[in-house]
Structure formats: C-alpha cells, structure tokens
Amino acid sequence: MAEATGIVVNSRIPGPGRVDIGAGLACLLVPGLGQLLQKRYFKAGLFCFCVYFLFFYGWHLGSYSNVYLPRAHECAPRAKNWTTVTAGPLSIPFPKAIYYRLQFAGQLGTGIVAWPAIIQFWAVDEEDPNAKPLPLIGLIMRAPPEQKLNLMQTHGTILWELAWVFTVAAGLLNILVAYDAYAGPGGPEARSNS
Amino acid sequence: MIPSVTDSIFFHFPMLVMPIALVYGATRHEQPWNILVEACRWLYRLLMFLGTIAAVVFLMTWLI
Numbered sequence: 393m394a395e396a397t398g399i400v401v402n403s404r405i406p407g408p409g410r411v412d413i414g415a416g417l418a419c420l421l422v423p424g425l426g427q428l429l430q431k432r433y434f435k436a437g438l439f440c441f442c443v444y445f446l447f448f449y450g451w452h453l454g455s456y457s458n459v460y461l462p463r464a465h466e467c468a469p470r471a472k473n474w475t476t477v478t479a480g481p482l483s484i485p486f487p488k489a490i491y492y493r494l495q496f497a498g499q500l501g502t503g504i505v506a507w508p509a510i511i512q513f514w515a516v517d518e519e520d521p522n523a524k525p526l527p528l529i530g531l532i533m534r535a536p537p538e539q540k541l542n543l544m545q546t547h548g549t550i551l552w553e554l555a556w557v558f559t560v561a562a563g564l565l566n567i568l569v570a571y572d573a574y575a576g577p578g579g580p581e582a583r584s585n586s
Numbered sequence: 587m588i589p590s591v592t593d594s595i596f597f598h599f600p601m602l603v604m605p606i607a608l609v610y611g612a613t614r615h616e617q618p619w620n621i622l623v624e625a626c627r628w629l630y631r632l633l634m635f636l637g638t639i640a641a642v643v644f645l646m647t648w649l650i
C-alpha cells in the first residue's frame with residue numbers, strides 16, 4: 393500500500409505502537425537531536441534551525457536580558473522560596489522564582505541553551521552588587537537587578553515585550569519537536585509508515 | 587528622533603510566524619515537499635487568525 397502511494401517507508405520513524413523515548417528526551421536537550429539519532433537528517437536540521445533561530449533572535453531583541461530566573465528575595469513572600477497560588481478553594485504551593493518569571497517555564501523547553509539561567513539562579517543573588525561573573529558562563533542569563541529591569545521596561549521599546557514571546561515560542565515548539573521524535577509525525581505519512 | 591523600521595513589531599513579525607509554520611508543518615509530515623505545503627497552510631491559518639484579531643482591535647480603537 394505504501395509503495396502504491398509512492399510513500400517512502402522508513403522503519404526509523406516512530407509511529408503508533410512504536411515510540412522512541414530516548415529520542416524524545418534527546419530533543420528536550422537539543423532541538424532536533426532525537427531526529428538526528430533516528431537518521432532523519434532533514435527534519436533534524438530544520439527543527440534545530442527554526443527553534444534556535446526563534447530563541448536566539450528573541451534573546452538578541454531582548455538585549456540578552458530576557459532569559460533569566462530571579463531569586464526575587466524582595467518580592468512577596470519575602471525571604472521564602474515558595475509562594476501560594478489559589479485556584480478556587482485550592483491553595484497550591486508554587487516555586488516563587490517561576491511565579492515571578494513564568495516566561496522561563498516556556499523558555500526552559502528549548503533545552504540546554506536555557507540552563508545557564510538555572511546555574512545563575514543557584515549561584516548568584518541578582519541584587520548582590522558584589523556578585524562576580526561565574527566561570528565559563530560569566531554573566532550570561534543572570535537575572536538583571538530590579539532597577540535595570542524597570543529602566544528597560546519604561547525606557548525601552550515595545551520590542552522588549554515581543555522578545556520574550558520569541559523565546560517562549562521556541563521553548564513551546566520544542567515540545568512539539570520532542571513529541572515528533574517520540575511518536576513520529578501526526579500526518580498521513582506516519583500512519584502509512586506504521 | 588526618527589524611529590527606526592526595526593523598532594516596529596511588524597518588521598519582526600515574519601521572523602516569528604515563519605519558523606512556527608515550518609515546525610508545525612514538519613511535525614505533520616516527513617517528506618520535505620509535504621512539509622513545505624503544510625507550512626504554507628499553517629502560515630495562511632496563522633495570518634488569518636492574527637489578522638482577524640488585529641482587525642477587531644483596530645475596529646474597537648476606531649469606535650472608541
């Protein structure tokens with residue numbers, strides 16, 4: 393049936409009943425890495441280029457200051473790492489850093505390129521004026537001090553807002569990419585391959 | 587001071603929607619030509635969706 397329709401059968405492509413967990417996880421580290429391991433070279437290159445293009449373009453538009461995870465010590469509740477999110481009658485504990493920078497939850501989907509922000513979060517307090525650059529990553533993805541953020545938001549252009557949309561879109565698209573590596577494409581070719 | 591064309595969000599808009607359409611297309615198909623065709627369909631849907639929202643916002647701005 394597949395030959396009659398001219399569709400190339402590729403046994404490396406996952407499909408219904410045949411999933412590839414390793415490739416899916418590899419994509420969550422580097423976009424397209426899972427497809428590369430499955431020898432789907434065209435899609436690996438396409439995914440890697442598109443996701444990284446969005447991420448780095450957005451990072452550049454945001455003056456390299458919009459991918460970060462703040463400790464937010466001065467924000468409520470002060471000196472605590474957890475806050476509470478209420479949803480109707482429920483009170484759910486939630487990490488305060490993500491609560492004050494929800495965009496990072498999306499940006500993290502891009503994989504290891506967003507990990508320097510986590511290292512900076514653990515190692516450095518952004519409000520400490522004496523904080524030194526870290527080895528290897530220096531000041532990359534360090535949370536800007538509150539004063540600098542306020543300046544960028546009030547005196548910068550609308551691009552500051554658009555920039556994080558690029559980086560979050562990259563992270564969310566990479567989840568689709570990981571699903572493609574895990575379960576294969578969702579179109580008719582995938583069903584033919586299975 | 588004359589605002590630069592790169593300060594407009596519309597200058598950066600194609601750079602946002604084109605990779606999104608390509609990734610959407612590639613998650614549906616395996617062959618490059620099919621991916622391109624699907625990406626064009628997604629581009630059309632995205633433009634229609636965002637264009638509709640923009641039209642509603644412009645209309646509301648004009649009415650107020």
